[in-house]
Structures are given as C-alpha cells and as structure tokens.
Amino acid sequence: MLLPIHEQGYALSKIREAIEKHVAVALPAHAAYQQAHSKASFSRLLSGLDLPQPRTLLVRTSEDVLALDRFPLILKAATGTASRAVWPVKGPRELAAAVRELARCDAFADDVVAQEFIDAPVEHAQAVFDRGQLLGMHAYRQIARGAGGGDAVKESVDRPLVREHLTRIGRRLDWHGALSVDYLTPGANDVLYIDCNPRLVEPMNALLAGHDLLSLLLRVTRGVSPEALVPGRAGVRTHLALQALLGCAMRSGSRLELLRECRHLLMRTGVYRGSQEELTPLRIDWPSVIPTVFAAALLLVRPGAAERLVSKGWGDHLLNPESIRIIEGWNGPPV
Template sequence: MTTSRPNFKPLRILLSEGTSTSAREAVTVLGLAGHVVDVCDPAGAGLARFSRFVRTYHRCPGMRENPLGFLRFIENLLATGDYDVLLPIHEQGFLFARVQERLIPLAGLALPSFASYRAAHSKAGFSRMLSELGLPQPETRIVAGADALRAAVRFPCVIKTTIGTASRGVWVVRDDADLALAMRELEAGNGFAGEVLVQARVAGATEKAQGVFCRGELVGFHATRQIMEGAGGGDAIKRGVRRDRVRDDLAAIGRHLAWHGALSIDFIMPDDDSGPFYIDCNPRLVEPMAAWLAGIDLVDLLLRISLGETPEVAPATREGVVTHQAIQVLLGSAQRGGSRRGLLRICRDIWCRGGDYVGSTEELTPVRMDWLSAVPLVMTAVLLLVSPGLSHVLAKRGWGQHLLDARTVATIESEAF
C-alpha cells in the first residue's frame, strides 16, 4: 500500500519514543510513505533504532523518571522548526495532552482534552465510562485496599491496577496461590496506593480495535483477532476481522469524549458471539501495520488530523488479512516452555512462510523491506536459542522509561507541573 494523494509532500515527523512495538510499526508505515522520521527514546537500542527509515535517533531523558526533563527535550527539538508533526505513539500522549497548548504552536499534534485523555487512560475511568454509556464489560468491581480486594475476588478473575500498560499491573487469578502472588506484587509495587479493578474472567478470543477520530467523529477503523498469544499476552499472530458493533461502540466512546486523535480498545469475543466485552482502552494507535496491510493507513489519517485537516471517512478494511510478529512468536514460545529444537523449527517456518505462517506477513521486523530490522530479530533468536529462559528478561525490556507509573501520573497531574 502506498500513498495515492495528489501533490504529496513528505512530512518531517518527530516520534515520541522508539522502544514499543507500536513505535516500530509506525516507523515502517511512515518510512514507506516517504516521510522523514526522527525518534526520541531514552533507551540506547530501542526497536526503532534498527530501521533504514529513521533519520536521527535522539537519546532523551526518560519520561517515567524525569517527565519535565523529557518535555523540555521535546520542546527544544520542536523549537528548531525542523518538524511538521509531533506523533505521540505511546503513553507520552498523557504528558503532551497536559501541556498541549505549549506544543501546538511548535508542530502539528492531534490529542483530545487532558480530561478526556485521563478518562481513557485510567482503567477505572474507562470501566466507569462503559457503565455510563451502557456498553458491555465483564462483571467489574473497583476497590481500594488489600482487605477490599480480598473480599471482592471470585475465582477465576483478573486483577488490574488502574495505571499500567504492556501487561504491567495485570494478574490472572485462578486460585488462592495466584491471589497470594498478586497481593505480594501489589504490596511491593505500591499498587494499593490507587484503585484496583477485579473483573470476572470471560472465556473467548481476545480482539482489538482501533480508530482515528477528528473532533469526536470516527474517520478510520480496524479490528483484529488474536490467533496466537505472544509474550505478556501480546499478539504473536493476528487476523483482520469485521466488527460493525465494535465500530459503533468505539464511535460512541469517541463522541462521548470528544476524542481527537487515535483511540484503541481491547475486548473479549466469546465463542457464542454473546460479546463483545470491553476490557481495556489505549488512547493511542496500537501496532498500525496490520491495518496498513489490510488497506487503511491510520497513521496517515492521524498525520492529516494533526495538521488540521478533516479527512473523509475511510472505507472498511479487508477481512482475513493475517500478520505476525516473529519476535513475539519466539518470546511467547520460549515463555511457554518451548525447546531449542522447537524454536529452530519456528525460525524455519517463519523464514520459509510455512506452517502457521502460510499467507501471513511480518509486521514488526519487515526484513525484506527494511534490512536493519533483522538486528533485533536475529539477536532475540540467538539469545533464546542459547537460553530459552531469557524470554522473560527480554520481554521486560519493553517496559522502559517511556512508560508511565502512578508516581509519574501524579506528577504530571499536579498543579505545579
């Protein structure tokens, strides 16, 4: 898929981080469209560093430990006048929404009000919003404190802190042993300082939908079903699906929040089609290559909205488009106890497009179009073949300084910020 707009002019894009899978896929979409891409990230070797599409990789202060230093770094770069659009690809949107009046004069930026962003970013806030809108979710209780949590638990369930992404702050609890582990980790991580959600476990397939909004109106939409789970519950293999009801519900959420920019939701679709049951919200794009391969460039829509345009509503994407992330496949297999021989077989099948990968397209490390992306893929494969037990360590490398925690959220929300 390539851009077909007349009089296309490459834009100069500043991407707010380069460690996440979403950032790496956005780099590919932007690069294939011909845009100039610079990346900010505190990590020395984020995924986006290994791409021929990245012009400059700026090492910056970590947002989690130093949100003000990170903001000043971004402002200084934008003040040079070298960028047309600031693209908040991950949780940096929380910070940027808080101070967007300072950023908008420096570059194009598409974000809702801070109040709307905060409502979508908080798991408790999202649950309350679903109740207000009458949209389906698993049976949910929002509690504060260890005693209230114990009283609310009914096996099986899922416990979540109100702040957390990339599967941080989420525990699947099936029995007393799982509950004891969750309680210990909540205590150790000061998780009881805020609200905690207890949700009934719903059986079914995990699906995701994402859209781009222009002043509260949905202009682009794509949904996928998880076919194979990767590390931390992420999608190792996914398939595009048609979900008209989810599109309508996402549109309702966006209108309620007067959303401007990208918004994604996770949901469970039971086998009897009694769903969907909405379980999470991410106020951003999530891994946009699958949508791009299915016929819609959500990143381009986001750029156009950032520049003040009002794009027409995009047509529906193609169903059945299957994509995979080789790194996630390898990490997920190793975490499930896969052997070295099994990992070698996966590497062969992925490269030869055999087995589970017949008809599937690599979305995270597209080696055939961006040879530098082979570096993190090969390193991951080699390390796992040496020691499959390293999978948990490697997966946690994605939980970097570009992500928020409760303390950082409180700092950004404070009047003094």
C-alpha cells in the same frame, strides 16, 4: 508536527493548549485522556455508556481485594500495561500474591479493577477521531500470543458493532486523535471490552488490509478535515517474528520448540501460512532482520534468556502512580 506514540501523550495532553501554539498535535482534553488511560476510569466510562464488559468490581483497599471469593478472576491496577499491571488469579494463594504486587507498585492509590475471568478470543480495534467524529477504524483478532501477552500473529476482522461502540465513546469524550481498545469475543456477535489505549497501537495490519490509519492520523494532526476511510479487508494475516520467538521461548523453554517455530516462520507454514511480517520485512528492509536473527540465535543457546530480554526491553518508559502524581501536580510556566 508532534505525534505522541506512547504514554508521553498523558503529559502532553496536560499542556495541550500551550503546545498547540507552537506545533500541530492531535490530543483530546486532559480529562478525556485520563478516562481512557486509567483502567478504572475506562470501566466507569463503559458503565456510563451501557457498553459491555466482564462482570467488574472496583475496589480500593487490600482488605477489599482479599475478601474476593469468586475465582478465577483478573486483577488490574488502574495504571500500567497488560503485561505489567494485570494478574490472573485462580484462588486464594494467588490472590494474596497479587495483593502484595499491587501494594508494591502503589496500585491502591487508585481503584483496583477486579474482573470476571472469561476464556474467549482476544481482539483489538484501532480508531482515529477528529474532534469526536470517528473517521477510521480497524479490528483484528489475536491468532497467536507473543511475549507479555502481545500479538505474535493477528488477522483482520470486520466488526460493525465495535465501530458503533467506538463512535459512542468518541462522541462522549470528544476524542481527538488515536484511540485503541481491547475486547473479548465470547460469541459470534458478542464483545466485552477489557482495556483502552489512548494511542495508535501497531497499525501495520490495518495498512496491509488497505486501511491507512497512520496517514489519516497525520492529516487530522495537521488540521486537515479528511473524509472517513473505507473499511479495510478482513482475513489479512500478519505477524511479528521477534514476538513469536520470545513468546515461544517463554512458554516452552525448549530448543526443539524454538527450532520448530523458526521453521514455520521461514517456510510460512502453520499459523504463518499466508502471513506478512510487520516489523522486519526482509524484502524491503533487510537490516531490520538482524535483531531477530540475533535473538533467535541467543534463544536457541539459552531459551531462558527470553525473560531477561523482555524485562530489559520494556517498562522503563511506562507511567506509574508516582509519575502520574508528578504530572498532575505540575503547574509550571507556560510552554
């Protein structure tokens, strides 16, 4: 059994038919994977399905980007994560700086996404499909941000509208396997989709809410035809202590704020009231806490080390325009 957990799925989908002869794997056709992986292609998919997204313009040249004059806005390279390929722009000076970064990372090899900035809560939904049929979906809201904009604290929510939209996306793409989306909620019954990840992203909140997406994905991978899961409970709060500490250090740079955050984590107060740890659960896996304790000690001595820890730990394994060109151009021997 082969379970792609990150962007290696892009390369594996390219040779899916060949590897399926040797190992069980749940991946869609490569063309479908491309649509979900590229921010520009995902925006086009949303438009084609008449699904909501912020006001969006796809641009191809630096001159087109520099001509934008409605601020604030968000610029996105077609390839990359939210922490490395997204630039908030408040005015012309930041726009020029973002264009330089886009050029440096070869983003103009594809369309660049220019999107209206909307200040609204962020939510995420994770889903598992069996050849276009939605079998399970879980959604949660970001309660507190961590390093790189990731979720330090999250809480499960019930989103029937998102379930309906994901059903349509899965059918259009004939999706097979896991798919996750990010969206904004500017109103109680409004959603605006902003990103898509062709994989299962942090499924522990779903598990603790009674919605075991990982086991469902494993059954789909094995070729079993499981029944659709009953939706999980809303209001289940979880957190990642390491993300919370790194995010606190990057935002404040203050030892006092870090000490306060540590106290809230240990005492389960503030946003951590009633919350469960996802990554380093002390009671069932005490050695997993060691990296978090080490990071906390380091950050209390040098809060500025958070930037280095984040940049060192993330990014080397991510796709970029060059690696995508290599994958697309590969026509090697069958696997």
